[in-house]
Amino acid sequence: MDRRVREFVSLSPDGRIWGEIITEPLLTVAQVAATLQIREKLVRNHIKEKRLKAVKIGKYWRIKPEDLHAFIEANSSIRSEPHPHINDTNGLGDGVINSGA
Numbered sequence: 001m002d003r004r005v006r007e008f009v010s011l012s013p014d015g016r017i018w019g020e021i022i023t024e025p026l027l028t029v030a031q032v033a034a035t036l037q038i039r040e041k042l043v044r045n046h047i048k049e050k051r052l053k054a055v056k057i058g059k060y061w062r063i064k065p066e067d068l069h070a071f072i073e074a075n076s077s078i079r080s081e082p083h084p085h086i087n088d089t090n091g092l093g094d095g096v097i098n099s100g101a
Contacts, residue, residue: 026055026062035068046071 046052053067
């Protein structure tokens with residue numbers, strides 16, 4: 001059993017596992033701000049307005065990497081599906097653009 005998991009289990013009041021076990025490190029507001037290339041205050045505003053999921057530990061906010069990814073996907077103007085006018089028959093894309101004519 002991973003040391004972090006053992007420590008988490010030992011903190012539970014009755015020795016049982018409770019809550020969600022986090023196995024990867026959480027991100028700080030500063031790390032999220034650096035990743036998004038925005039100010040920390042704006043990250044905190046996103047958290048306050050519930051656009052970015054976060055957990056408060058003591059007086060510090062922490063963000064799961066998957067929640068940051070979901071935030072980026074939800075606010076992205078880039079479509080995750082390929083553009084219909086671009087040929088992509090082999091999955092690699094050949095850069096040929098159909099003009100529709």
